[in-house]
Each structure stands twice: as C-alpha cells, then as structure tokens.
Amino acid sequence: MPAAASMTVLVVDDQQTMRSLVRTGLQELGFRDIKEAPDGEAGLRVMLTSKVHLVISDYNMPKLDGLGLLRAVRGHEPIRTTPYIMLTGRADRELVQRAVQFGVNNYLVKPFTVGTLKEKIEAVFGPIT
Template sequence: MPAASAIKVMVVDDQTSMRAMIRRTLQDIGFRDIRDKASAVEAFDSVRQDRVHLIISDYNMPDMDGLQFLQAVRGDAVIGKTVFIMLTGSSEKAVVQRAAELGVNNYVVKPFAPAALKEKIERVFGELN
C-alpha cells in the first residue's frame, strides 16, 4: 500500500483552472509532490530531467496532444514505464482505443468526481494511504 505523499505527479493541461482543480484533488487525496505544466512539450522535457511516478495529462491540447505525449513517453528509454492517466472531455471510442494501444494505464472522462480520479490512480498503484 503506497503512501500518496511518496508519489511524484506531473499534471499536464493547457487550462490553468483545470490544473488547479486537479492539484487540489490530488492534495486532498494526500499527494504532496505535484508539478504541473501547461503543455505536453514542456512536461516531456521536465519529466525526462526530473522523473515522476505518475503523469496525469489532458488529451485535447495545442502543439502536442495527449496521445502524442503518451506516444513520446512510451517511446522514451528513460521514462517509458511512467504511469500515465489520460483526461479528456470526450469519451470518443477512437481516442480511448488509441490511448489503450499506446499503453495508457487508465482513462478519466471530464468532468470527474475526486473519488473517480482516486479510484483510477488506485487501480494502478494499489490502495493509497
């Protein structure tokens, strides 16, 4: 049973309000080491230099979308095994399917309840304490 406070998280979303909401939700669950970036390009460089255990990324972003970001992470020898949870406002079957093919660990449709995000994280890490 891992302690949420020991898990390093990177939140990636181009919307400031969404990053803040996710950060608050994670803090309420018990996470303490939370970083965030407004773009997948910035996040990719950041997590390569300072690794995290969990990436929570939006799908719909300019420059590099969540699927491209996931593909870049999975293709990288250093960070390829990092747990990746995709957030999206769409439950479009093609996007969900492509994310699964690329190796996403879990998927959350926005808007979501804090309990839903916690449950998705626990499916990957086990029950948090």
C-alpha cells in the same frame, strides 16, 4: 505501493483552471509533490529532468497533445514505464482505443470527482493511502 505523499505527480493541461482542479483533488488524496505543465512539450521536458511517478495528462492541448505525449513517453526508455492517466472531455471509443494502443494505464473523463480520481489512480497502483 508507496503512499500518495511519497509520489511525484505531473499534471499536464493547457487550462490553468483544470490543472488547479486536478491539483486540489490530488492534495485531498494526500499527494504533496505535484508538478504542472501547460502542454505536452513542457510535460515531456519535466519528465526528462525530474523523477515522475504518475502523469495525468489532458488529451486536447496545443503543441503536443496527450496522445503525442503518451507516445513520446512510451518511446523513451528511461521513462517508458511511467504510469499515465489520460484526462479528457471526450469519452469516445476511438480515442480510448488509440490511448490503449499507445499504452495508457487508465483514463479519466471530465468532469470528475475526487472519488473518481482516486479510483482511477488506485486502479493503476493499488491503494494509495
């Protein structure tokens, strides 16, 4: 697995504060190339125009929610295998089951710690440092 510093991460969340929290956590873990999008539509545009190694996306967003973005990613051949972590304030079973059904790699419940963020990423990739 490539080191965190060599990976591009896309953080998709409609709340600037949450994007900043995720960015800060990723930077603490050694990630340097971090892109942001305020909703699923903008996130999909980023993925179609640049190489992304990991998506961390909120579930509840306007325009295109996290499940919709996940479905779009899994349905588009060039990006369908991009690892995807769902970020949500809802840890209910139905949401998790639907996300798994659509091919999510992992999920992270808000609020989270940098340690939990690292665990979720390493569960997908293996050690990142």
